[in-house]
């Protein structure tokens with residue numbers, strides 16, 4: 001049987017055993033946290049303890065944590081909830097931001113995938129209307145880390161509120177609401193070892209939002225519906241482990257570089273899509289010229305290596321990556337991109353084991369990589385795809 005190597009941690013990272021154990025206990029509890037009897041009170045206690053743990057991850061107040069169904073809902077709640085009609089987002093945001101506010105002003109990315117404070121300032125200066133700015137801390141496709149603290153300073157000086165999608169950064173980078181200087185932060189449990197279907201929005205003291213989901217006073221009147229007690233408890237358990245014993249950045253960086261060197265030996269014209277310095281330690285986005293990312297993904301999957309194309313973080317989409325496109329990369333580089341994402345549990349044996357497969361998928365000098373394996377023309381122009 002083919003051994004499977006999971007290198008798609010940015011899509012979702014495996015459930016931590018600590019989270020699974022905590023959830024199993026919580027699932028065995030009967031009470032609705034809104035019930036006043038003892039079972040209800042037990043469930044409520046679990047939720048409030050979890051709220052404190054999740055708040056601590058970003059140095060936030062527990063009262064400022066609103067549990068949601070995940071990062072997507074947290075982003076939607078932040079963007080709709082502040083009732084600011086003028087919204088600016090970076091061109092590389094996740095679809096849960098871009099699609100939530102299709103009319104938002106898009107601040108461009110540099111060739112390195114970063115937002116320049118001057119570019120944000122210029123867009124903010126185009127109107128006096130109160131604005132909301134939404135910038136992610138780390139990009140899901142490329143791992144690019146935005147200078148959020150600096151961007152937030154620029155935005156605040158213009159009187160804007162700032163939302164930060166920290167879904168990919170949490171558990172991988174230091175996260176501090178005050179140091180970032182932002183007003184709202186989105187999180188998702190399954191990106192840091194918790195279960196899927198649970199997330200949170202942090203609100204800085206004094207930030208007022210309106211709910212998206214109506215029907216009860218849950219979550220400080222900001223998100224109606226019976227809470228997912230097991231999900232919330234699993235989220236908190238994962239946060240505790242991610243904060244304490246996350247595989248060190250240095251180890252992940254080493255493994256990522258070993259992976260890249262292995263690729264480079266097998267496929268000399270592989271191109272790296274990302275800045276080395278401002279990048280999540282476990283993310284490697286690369287392009288293979290004259291080759292479709294989807295074709296490589298399928299070949300790697302057959303060989304037991306699970307990765308994503310740059311764009312397919314959600315819903316198995318095969319659309320070309322808007323993140324790479326917005327950086328002005330040539331069409332062939334965008335279409336030939338693959339994202340490897342390493343995380344907790346990734347080990348050297350897996351990375352070394354992947355090496356022979358790269359040789360099989362793309363033997364040096366193999367004509368299948370010199371042309372488009374799908375038979376289409378190779379186009380290196382930076383035109384829109």
Ligand code: PLP
Pocket residue numbers: 010011069070071072073075094096136138139140165167168187188189190197198199313314
């Ligand atoms: N934001 C970013 C940067 C993400 O990578 C994702 C997940 O892919 C989300 C938001 C959405 O999170 P969830 O899957 O919890 O809805």
